[in-house]
Amino acid sequence: MSSESDQAMSGGELAPDDAKLVTLARGARGRVSAAEGAAVRDETGRTYASASVSLLSLHLSGLQAAVAQAAASGARGIEAAVLVVDHGSADAEGVSAVRDLGGVGVPVHIVNASGAVTSTTST
Numbered sequence: 001m002s003s004e005s006d007q008a009m010s011g012g013e014l015a016p017d018d019a020k021l022v023t024l025a026r027g028a029r030g031r032v033s034a035a036e037g038a039a040v041r042d043e044t045g046r047t048y049a050s051a052s053v054s055l056l057s058l059h060l061s062g063l064q065a066a067v068a069q070a071a072a073s074g075a076r077g078i079e080a081a082v083l084v085v086d087h088g089s090a091d092a093e094g095v096s097a098v099r100d101l102g103g104v105g106v107p108v109h110i111v112n113a114s115g116a117v118t119s120t121t122s123t
Helices: 016-032 062-072 092-102
Strands: 036-042 047-051 078-085 107-111 117-122
Touching: 016 036, 016 047, 016 062, 016 078, 016 107, 036 062, 036 092, 047 062, 062 078, 062 092, 078 092
Parallel strands: 078 107
Antiparallel strands: 036 047, 036 078, 107 117
């Protein structure tokens, strides 16, 4: 597990554990050509990645879907989250889902399609 000080390195670069989340989120998004891809890391270091889901009867943002996978797998906390999106901001419901499982202070890195961090918010 990484501490909060390990989440981002100096100079705006992501720590290796968070860079791995970027790779997973980009892959999840690309596999299905979704609007969003997301990945989260739980309190034990396990990772979960998902794309946004848009069905007639079910709509989940990438963050919501990744948090749902983590919760369904028994995660009891989230250390960090990454969202890959073109429009440049995280949906409030997705950030709320991260907060529901991870608590206050979890970093959510917003990344563009090329993998560059455009912003970071916190739950």
